[in-house]
Amino acid sequence: MGIGLAVVRSLVGLHGGTVRAFSAGAGQGTRIRVTLPALAQHAPAAASDAPATDGGARGLRVLLADDNADAANLLALLLQAEGHTVHTGFDGITAMALADAHRPDVMVLDIGMPGANGYEVARWVRAQAWGAAVRLVAVTGWGIEHDGGQALDAGFDVRLVKPVDMAHLLAAVNGSPPE
Template sequence: MNTTAEASGGAAPCHRILLVDDSVDAALALSMLLEALGHQVRTEHDGPRALASIDDFKPDVVVLDIGLPGMSGFDVAREMRKREATRDALLLALTGWGSDADRQSALDAGFDHHLTKPISIADLEVVLARPRA
């Protein structure tokens, strides 16, 4: 983790966040909010590009959509858990898929949390501020 985020009054840790969402507009809006809170954000729009970027970016948090084209977020999460750069990262599923089965599938794939869209920035901040078990 990096230094404390100045934008949030020093209360929350600053994270290196990889945001993966095939909706360019949604990814842009969320990345701007996260950056305004003091986080360093890299955005990708599909699974293969996300996986290609983790070795040089080394995120400590990954916010990952499940319904990605070509390679599902479940598959991306499983692959990230195998790789050194993201093995211990906080993996957050941020998705429109909100059934109990979807939540269990996310946990089974290696996600730490399953968050359903739309999520408030305040709720996301709460999850980001929690220490990872």
């Protein structure tokens, strides 16, 4: 359940729905009920009524690195569903190699990764000629009292604490305040 349920709740909430968990007790299993609003039925749009495809927000190149593969893969799916191209790594060394190869617009980095932690990766990115333009988002399980400003000192633009509210994550990636 953990982060998975938090991700599901945030995704469903973004679509105006609700999630409820039911259990009769330990060893009795769990039922999850997801409720989403019905979409209104519309007649197909005529060709002249079709929205322009160039008017929306452009997809970003996002690099996501977290040593929890399940969390990383869920976040990657969310970001891909938003139209972003996502490259995923599970340690800091891989994150640096992917960043060097793909030059992302945004990097979402876990702090406590093996190989090189998120602070080290952020400092490395900022030391690259292309690194000043990258939006760096720290995602950590460590509470605010543990950080002591290290995220900002390392070059992160935004710091989020797990479990991450998906609206806040999307806002951080897109560079806009959450709704």
